[in-house]
Amino acid sequence: MSPGDHDVLEPPGGHPAPGEPGEPVLVVDGLGKRFGDHEVLRSVDLRVRRGQVLAVIGPSGSGKTTALRCLNGLEIPDTGRVAVGSELVVDFSGGASRAEIAALRDRSAMVFQHYNLFPHKTVLENVLEGPVVVQRRPRAEVTVEAVELLRRVGLADRKDAYPFELSGGQQQRVGIVRALALRPTLLLFDEPTSSLDPELVGDVLGLIKELADEGWTMVIVTHELQFAREVAHEVAFIDGGTVVEHGHPDQVLRDPREERTRQFVQRLLHPF
Amino acid sequence: MSPETLELLTSSFWPMARGAITGTIPLALVSFSLGLVIALVVALMRLSKRRWLSRPARAYVSVVRGTPLLVQLFVIFYGLPSIGVVIDPWPSAVVAFSVNVGGYAAEVIRAAILSVPKGQWEAAHMVGMSHAVALRRIVLPQAARVSVPPLSNTFISLVKDTSLASLILVTELFREAQQIAAFSGQFMVLYLEAAALYWVICLVLSAGQSRLEQRLDRYVAR
Numbered sequence: 001m002s003p004g005d006h007d008v009l010e011p012p013g014g015h016p017a018p019g020e021p022g023e024p025v026l027v028v029d030g031l032g033k034r035f036g037d038h039e040v041l042r043s044v045d046l047r048v049r050r051g052q053v054l055a056v057i058g059p060s061g062s063g064k065t066t067a068l069r070c071l072n073g074l075e076i077p078d079t080g081r082v083a084v085g086s087e088l089v090v091d092f093s094g095g096a097s098r099a100e101i102a103a104l105r106d107r108s109a110m111v112f113q114h115y116n117l118f119p120h121k122t123v124l125e126n127v128l129e130g131p132v133v134v135q136r137r138p139r140a141e142v143t144v145e146a147v148e149l150l151r152r153v154g155l156a157d158r159k160d161a162y163p164f165e166l167s168g169g170q171q172q173r174v175g176i177v178r179a180l181a182l183r184p185t186l187l188l189f190d191e192p193t194s195s196l197d198p199e200l201v202g203d204v205l206g207l208i209k210e211l212a213d214e215g216w217t218m219v220i221v222t223h224e225l226q227f228a229r230e231v232a233h234e235v236a237f238i239d240g241g242t243v244v245e246h247g248h249p250d251q252v253l254r255d256p257r258e259e260r261t262r263q264f265v266q267r268l269l270h271p272f
Numbered sequence: 273m274s275p276e277t278l279e280l281l282t283s284s285f286w287p288m289a290r291g292a293i294t295g296t297i298p299l300a301l302v303s304f305s306l307g308l309v310i311a312l313v314v315a316l317m318r319l320s321k322r323r324w325l326s327r328p329a330r331a332y333v334s335v336v337r338g339t340p341l342l343v344q345l346f347v348i349f350y351g352l353p354s355i356g357v358v359i360d361p362w363p364s365a366v367v368a369f370s371v372n373v374g375g376y377a378a379e380v381i382r383a384a385i386l387s388v389p390k391g392q393w394e395a396a397h398m399v400g401m402s403h404a405v406a407l408r409r410i411v412l413p414q415a416a417r418v419s420v421p422p423l424s425n426t427f428i429s430l431v432k433d434t435s436l437a438s439l440i441l442v443t444e445l446f447r448e449a450q451q452i453a454a455f456s457g458q459f460m461v462l463y464l465e466a467a468a469l470y471w472v473i474c475l476v477l478s479a480g481q482s483r484l485e486q487r488l489d490r491y492v493a494r
Contacts, residue, residue, distance in 0.1 A: 130399030
């Protein structure tokens with residue numbers, strides 16, 4: 001263990017005291033978005049407390065990924081509000097400014113379904129790009145931190161490799177490290193294991209679970225119900241552009257109140 | 273081969289080589305460099321959502337590609353003086369060739385930028401980059417790799433097209449050939465020699481293209 005590697009892995013803001021729910025880190029109110037005639041999000045409300053994990057489930061085309069992307073400004077909603085932490089509130093209804101979108105991106109980091117690593121940069125460069133180029137932190141300091149993060153996901157010896165030389169599971173772990181290195185308040189995962197070969201899914205889910213145990217605040221769009229039940233503090237089921245049901249994972253996934261949730265969960269558990 | 277022919281070939285070689293070194297090659301290099309700058313600007317304008325940027329870019333490409341290079345050269349060198357704009361042969365050629373390359377290469381660069389997956393833009397924005405930074409650090413380097421083969425084509429075409437500059441009195445390889453041919457009457461020998469010289473230049477360029485491609489391909493699976 002090198003000195004200082006502890007703070008590297010700690011989520012910013014630290015852990016909430018055991019048994020005590022943290023203050024809300026993410027508050028989403030009335031998010032609405034249409035693409036042309038198609039209303040993708042009707043009115044999405046979400047809440048996540050510090051150190052908690054929200055799993056978002058729902059059929060394809062339900063708007064769950066769009067909702068997640070709105071939290072990072074990759075989609076700009078037409079209406080609604082997103083608050084991250086105590087001081088940032090972005091109200092999209094009046095049109096958000098560039099500075100507000102930038103602030104949103106500064107506080108959240110996303111892990112993509114297709115990894116989206118920069119293919120012309122090495123693993124280490126992929127991780128450094130945000131902290132050094134955008135956040136203007138000293139390269140030497142960030143490098144130490146990045147190598148530490150890579151070591152922790154078992155990829156320190158691959159730091160000079162290019163993404164094409166890595167397996168899907170390794171690429172996604174780099175994707176996660178790239179997000180962590182930005183020191184976000186909020187980690188966003190967009191179906192992080194959906195493009196992985198089945199035998200590689202476990203590694204990535206295991207890593208995400210570790211991060212959850214360490215107290216990172218996360219929103220995870222996923223189809224892995226078992227994982228959601230084990231890791232999430234709360235599950236939201238989105239369908240037709242709105243949150244149909246949300247609550248404790250055991251309740252939503254085992255004993256859903258809504259018929260639509262029940263049907264969806266059944267279909268995933270018994271595909272044929 | 274008769275001794276006289278051999279003698280003609282050797283005595284004409286240096287004037288032609290000089291024409292290539294002081295005319296053809298610098299003309300091609302300067303015009304291509306300027307052309308690439310024009311092309312990048314035009315490509316970005318064409319990709320813009322703002323009509324007032326994309327429309328003129330589209331018109332530019334249309335005019336450049338829709339008119340012969342020789343006509344463009346003549347308009348600039350022989351046409352412009354009639355409205356009071358007199359430009360020397362060399363700069364005239366540079367302007368015409370740059371404008372021409374700008375039109376063709378703009379389309380290459382535009383297609384190359386579009387070939388970079390949307391997820392790259394998104395990942396760049398996710399780490400906090402502005403549009404301009406994402407373009408410079410993430411998208412253009414990847415677009416560059418894709419555009420090397422078609423841009424090499426454009427460059428090689430340009431090298432050969434510089435022979436048109438002989439018609440506006442620029443001293444380059446082909447003008448030297450023409451002058452010696454007219455003087456000696458040995459058209460076949462001298463024009464074949466000129467052709468051979470162009471070919472050699474293009475062979476060197478093709479080799480350069482291969483090396484550049486290899487270097488830019490180091491980060492993709494083969």
